Amino acid sequence: MRRRISPVSADRGDTAAVVALALCLPALDVVTPEILNRVDNALQGSVDPAMRGRVQITLAEALNNVAEHACRNLRLGAVAVAVKRCAWGLEIRMTDWGRPLPDLSIPIAHAPDPGQLAEGGYGWFLIGQLASGVCYRRYADQNRLTLRFED
Amino acid sequence: MELTVETTPAATIVRVNASRIDAPTALQFKENMRSLTSRGSGVFILDLEQVDFIDSSGLGAVVASMKQLLPGQTLELAALQPIVEKVFRLTRMETIFTIHETADQPGVGGQG
Secondary structure, three states: OOOOOOOOOOOOOOOOOEEEEEEEEEOOOOOHHHHHHHHHHHHOOOOOHHHHHHHHHHHHHHHHHHHHHHOOOOOOOEEEEEEEEEOOEEEEEEEEOOOOOHHHOOOOOOOOOHHHOOOOOOHHHHHHHHOOEEEEEEEOOEEEEEEEEEO | OOEEEEEOOOOEEEEEOOOEEOOOOHHHHHHHHHHHOOOOOEEEEEEOOOOOEEOHHHHHHHHHHHHOOOOOEEEEEEOOOHHHHHHHHHOOHHHOOOEEOOOOOOOOOOOO
């Protein structure tokens, strides 16, 4: 009798997932609109405009963090984006080869105080508000950020 | 980023002729706003009808545009599109600005 060996890393319960888009482009803020455009084009027709809006804002903030912090002043900075359609919604995985997040964790984002008239510091707050789930992992020299958007 | 200015008796309307105010364009937007508001007084209405997208850098640039006003000047916003409206609402920046449905409504754009 032959024994079937299943791979340890099999994605269980995720068999319905379909990769809508996978790309890798320079991690530069001038490239962010191009990445957002490609993601939006891939979702057009199958994802409603409200969800596409959530994805655009969240992904813009996450990509800008990579361009402005992880890969700032690196000679060769790149970011890979994979968009998966799942039974429960969308999963977007971003990979970059830049510096890790401080303390290897997502910063705690406090709700902005509008009276402060702050000119920044809204990025992680917006990500936390708009994504259903956010997961950060450092693997060897990679940052991996997974954003989940439930329908 | 192109900004065009229309002066009406009630306000100075600044139209943003771009679809995005974002990380690559925020600094230029802020500098253009600085030179536009370097003289004059009264209400400046930023017409965002053509702006489909804003990120936190763009939001910061709009806030900076208000902070760099001279005494006697105020900045109001008009025609927020869905994503722009969402960013302002989530960050509660909508509570800081007077927001009009369109820049040209009576009493705002000088038609009233």
